[in-house]
Amino acid sequence: MTRGLIWFFLGAWARIVDVFRMLSSMAELLFDTFYAAVRRGRTPNLSLMSQINRQILYTGVEAFWLVGSIALLCGSAIVLVAMLNMPRFGVGEYFSKILVIVVVGELAPFAASLVVVGRSGTALAAYIGTMRVSREVDALEVMGIDPIQFIVQPAFVGIVVSVVCLNVYFITIAILGGLTLAQFTTGTPVGIFFGNMLEALQFKDVAFTLIKSVAFGLIVALVSSWHGLQVRNIRGVPMAAINAVVGSMFFTIAVNVILSLGYYAL
Numbered sequence: 722m723t724r725g726l727i728w729f730f731l732g733a734w735a736r737i738v739d740v741f742r743m744l745s746s747m748a749e750l751l752f753d754t755f756y757a758a759v760r761r762g763r764t765p766n767l768s769l770m771s772q773i774n775r776q777i778l779y780t781g782v783e784a785f786w787l788v789g790s791i792a793l794l795c796g797s798a799i800v801l802v803a804m805l806n807m808p809r810f811g812v813g814e815y816f817s818k819i820l821v822i823v824v825v826g827e828l829a830p831f832a833a834s835l836v837v838v839g840r841s842g843t844a845l846a847a848y849i850g851t852m853r854v855s856r857e858v859d860a861l862e863v864m865g866i867d868p869i870q871f872i873v874q875p876a877f878v879g880i881v882v883s884v885v886c887l888n889v890y891f892i893t894i895a896i897l898g899g900l901t902l903a904q905f906t907t908g909t910p911v912g913i914f915f916g917n918m919l920e921a922l923q924f925k926d927v928a929f930t931l932i933k934s935v936a937f938g939l940i941v942a943l944v945s946s947w948h949g950l951q952v953r954n955i956r957g958v959p960m961a962a963i964n965a966v967v968g969s970m971f972f973t974i975a976v977n978v979i980l981s982l983g984y985y986a987l
Contacts, residue, residue, distance in 0.1 A: 747947050750869070751939075754877055754946075757870035764800040769875055776879025780841040781886050788836055788887050789894045795832070797902045799823055804903070820923035824895045825922065825930050831977055833887040834937035837880060838969045845876055846965035849956040858950075870882025873950075877942040884938035888930060920921030929984055936980065937973050944968040 803819045849872060852858050858868045896918065945965040952961050 743947075747943055750873070750947050750950070751943055753869045754778050754873050757867055757874050760784055764835075770873075772871075772875035773879045773882075776841075776876055777883050780837055780880055781883030782964050784840055784883070785835055787840075788833060791832055791836070792829075792891040792894035793898040795828060796820065796824065796898035799895075804937060811817045818917050820896060820899045821918050821921045821926075822953065825926050826892055827977075827981065828882075828896065829891040829893070830888045830933040830937055831973070833884055833891050833934065834941060834973050836886055836887065837938070838941050838966055838973070839935035841880060842965045842969050843962040845880075845942070845945040846949040846961040847958050849873075849946060849951030850961040853950065853954045854955050855957065873942075873946045876946055877939070879939035880942040881935055884941070885931060885934045888896075888934040894928070929980075933977065933980055936976055940972045940976060941969045944972060960967070 799820050849858075852872070858872070859873055861868045900915075948961040948965045950969065952958055
């Protein structure tokens with residue numbers, strides 16, 4: 722019994738040490754990426770811009786249909802639930818405020834980041850992992866090109882920009898979907914709907930959702946890039962993609978809770 726407890730605590734301690742090493746390594750990668758953005762390297766600016774544009778195209782533009790569909794369904798569902806339940810409390814006309822609070826504050830940045838995790842986080846981890854296995858990363862280093870500046874930095878910029886744009890796009894489609902449903906079911910005037918919405922929407926809410934989307938984009942890019950760089954053989958590529966999804970979702974949820982608690986507490 723005593724020996725079993727000892728092995729249990731030793732295993733738990735080893736796991737804690739591994740987690741701290743992983744966080745330290747991710748922090749180092751984040752620092753190297755920001756440092757690569759401010760220093761000059763051998764990578765041509767035209768090449769960097771081309772990679773950033775491709776990342777934005779794949780992560781942001783090609784995800785518009787999926788994010789738009791989710792936003793339309795979510796906005797309609799929120800308004801439908803609000804219209805069915807809020808009249809019981811005599812506040813049925815305020816469902817547009819509920820839509821703004823739920824979508825802008827919590828749902829939009831989180832949903833946009835989850836779509837990016839599923840589509841682009843896995844692809845980025847597998848892409849970098851394949852480059853590690855095929856020795857392309859080593860070839861870049863031999864040529865004097867920093868792999869962080871050439872591979873990771875464009876992914877960071879492209880993913881962060883995409884998450885921010887998808888966040889704004891999600892909010893727009895969700896609100897329009899809620900308005901459309903309200904028009905067809907209750908005939909709520911557009912002026913009243915938008916008046917209540919603008920009354921509930923404040924500048925600090927917009928700033929908060931943009932901060933969240935930037936943070937979530939950084940998390941997805943950082944976790945996916947880090948897991949891709951840890952690949953040592955071909956069997957590690959699918960594991961890197963899986964770990965990128967799991968890690969990105971975990972850190973996104975954790976940071977979302979922390980930011981929300983801090984925002985509403987203040």
